[in-house]
Amino acid sequence: MVAVRLWGSLAELADGQQTVEIEAANLRQLLDGLARDYPALKPQLERGVSVSIDGKIYNDTWATPIEKNSEVVLLNRLVGG
Amino acid sequence: MSQIHVTATINGDETEFLCDPTETLLDVLRDHLDLTGSKEGCGSGDCGACSIILDGRLVCSCLVLAAEAEGRSVETIEGMAEGDKLHPLQEKFIEHAALQCGICTPGILVAAKNLLERNPNPSEEEVRYWLAGNLCRCTGYDKIIRAVMDTAAEMRGAA
């Protein structure tokens, strides 16, 4: 299981849990698992999220590996100028 | 509406064109004569991207009617280098990295050349006030001012 930290307004949709546990070894499994276990997060997951894994930010690459002890933090999907 | 026939000297060449009475000199340079080095950033004389020299005087070509060019001398960015020999300002702008996107560069070069012809030894403040009519959004002007000052020093040394 991987501990995934949610940002504040997302945590409210996950019954107030700031950290949820998901069975995942990579980014795709993480996002699929979140949508499956926490359907209230689905609208935001569909709009897009970025994921910080051990301090680096990933957006899309499904195969990005996640270790059991990785720090995983969900973020709003980042955009730039 | 009938067109006006105009004869002007543009970058040293006698040039004839027909223009609508409402067309600006910038319109004619860009749309009729294919001299697109002068840019239209505002069309109201506020940005200086269309700067040209008209009978020795620095003007915004968007504020000059094309018909007004009759019998007059027009210098644009396209006339600044002599063949493949760049004007010292052009050289220094590249050397000092005084441009990023480059859209304001033709107007600033034309304006700076006119300044140095009038005042070969301008202070930083004089350069800044002379170029205050030429907007640059990329550079913060720092490297532009340095390039102009350095050119002035070099041209004085060569003179």
Add this chain to the structure above:
Amino acid sequence: MPKDEFQARDFKIVGTRPLRPDGIDKVTGKARYGADVTAPGMLWGAVLRSPHAHARIVSIDTSAAEAMKGVKAVITRADFTYQPDDPGLADVLDNCMAGEKARYDGHAVAAVAATSKKIAHDALDAIKVEYEVLAHVTDVDEAMKPDAPVIEAGRQQENVPAGLSENVTSRSKYGHGDPEAGFSQADLVIERSFTTAATHQGYIEPHACLATLGADGQGDLWVCTQGHYMVRNTCAGLLGLDAGMLRVTASEIGGGFGGKTHVWIEPVALMLSRKAGKPVKLVMSRDEVFRATGPTASSSIDVKIGMKKDGTITGATATYRLQAGAYPGAIAFLSAMCGFAPYDLENVRTEGFEVMTNRPKAAAYRAPGAPMAAYPVESVIDELCQKLDLDPLETRLKNAADEGTKSAYGPTYPAIGLKATLKAAQSHPHWTAPLGENQGRGVACGFWFNFGGDTCVSLMVNPDGTVSLSEGNPDIGGSRASMSMMAAEELGVPLDQVRTIIADTASLGQNEVTDGSRVTFAVGLATIKAARHAIEIMKERAAMTWGIDPEAVDWHDGAAHPAGPNAGKFPPMTIKEIAAIASNTGGPIAGHHEVNAEGAGVSFATHMVDTEVDPETGAVKVLRYTVFQDAGKAVHPDYVEGQFQGGAAQGIGWAINEEYIYGEDGRLQNPGFLDYRVPVASDLPMIEPVILEIPNPGHPYGVRGVGETSIVPPLAAIANAVSRAAGVRLTSLPMSPPRVLAALKGQ
């Protein structure tokens, strides 16, 4: 986690300051920008725009315009028969050409293509639009009230609490710990409200394009944009075209700063071209640029920070209300993430609201959301320092985030450069220079994420051994020079042997927009990898020639070498020698790399500024400005400095002068450079750039992005300098003379 890319090395070309390869074209007027090209049989386009801030479009009568001589096509929304199913794309379409309602002053309602500019504009006058004017709202706080006129119902996300107007479309919250408990430990707590005005990116080149679209769905588009792949995908999605049938070529671009990461006129020009059966050139006026494109969000903000006497921040909260304009999509969440990002805080909470109003749809502007996030935070920290008699740099250093800090937005930082920028600021002579009467010195920190994204690069080794590099990101600030430098560095060849071009959309795979400070990082990474790919092929060719194993070949100094004495005694084969026999050894040699470059490194800056306030007029003069920023590795330091200086200058404009001013009628009152005053040469001092280089572990050379962070600290740094000079805390931007004078009189 994926392994680090960075490897320390000595550079030969990277880090030097060669002349940019596109310099001559740009100083001689030869460079071709958006409005600089024509096509045979070309028509001129023009767009009719709403004079109302909010109005239902009852009817549009185009018959008189269509009957005019020289008019070849008139279009309205009715011509856009393809309905995009994606709600984001539907918003883009509605913004490019209004459907049921005009949502802001300047909203496009019809367009014309004619044989001359003049006929096109005359035809606009002949179009009759009947409007039913609706109540409007252009202020973000007013728009949040439950009884405010609603721009569009049904767009609220599930995260918005009850009791707010439907104009509030999203809310995001970040932070950790217990700020209230933190405040109770503080010796001093300051709570203040701030506002910032909407500002425009102010690129000097208005949007321009030349479109050709046939009845068969094949088209070509020449356009000034930060991302021609984005333009292709968006236009194809709006017009129901196959993306592969639409080839988009990026012109030289006359500035963007985020404002050219969207489309406005391009789908309109394509539609006009299809209807008229001819190429159509469409160029915005400056008035149109101000009324209908950009700007950044205006904001209304509350910040509360508690501090101990020793400078330790014990608790911090911020609420950001950002104006999205006529459609959902402001970036309040980025404000909520960035505001406290420079600090190591136990108790922090931020909240961001995005609010629709009757203004043009807010566009990205250099580090979107971050400058207005840093401004109130850094202002309150400065005021706490003043009241607790603390040194503002030392206090920031005491609270500064470092490697291992849990950031205010969640993740734990890897190696970062914030402390290095603060220490550089402390030891710089600027910090201890004397100040005169009515003068003040301000400092502030800023943070930005930086981006990666989809990137393709192809590197061709030509028969003579020279190198052609194709990349897909418009070069705004000198990136072709940087790419050539990185390719030459990796290949070990002289810089003048490499030429980089920006390829059109048919020549490379998908490329993310030139945004998010991504290009030197992501395209640089792909360039290095493409060069390595070409090197592998050249090693194979040398190995084949020598009859040895490819693993027994090394590459350095632009040549293949036997790896060691056991590999055999062969003289090195240079890139030219290998290229010359390419046809004999397997054919043309090219390397390429396609990647979604994830894992960009965050970046920090500290700015220091001296200002003088004229007590008679309230005018603010910037006297001295120094930028300290972590660049990772500065590939071409001249252009890194240019990004630092340019961001600071834009921030100075935002802080002191620039502002969208709306009248009671909801119309923009200052859509021109005379009344919307960007900094001119005589407004500014030299801006001293101090480059720090803390390598980004995610890039082979350690590159971070540099383009955006530089606009984050200036608003606060200048506000702090002005507040110290004036002896009163200023909380509203811009600090224009009337505002400063009112503050001086109010003390």
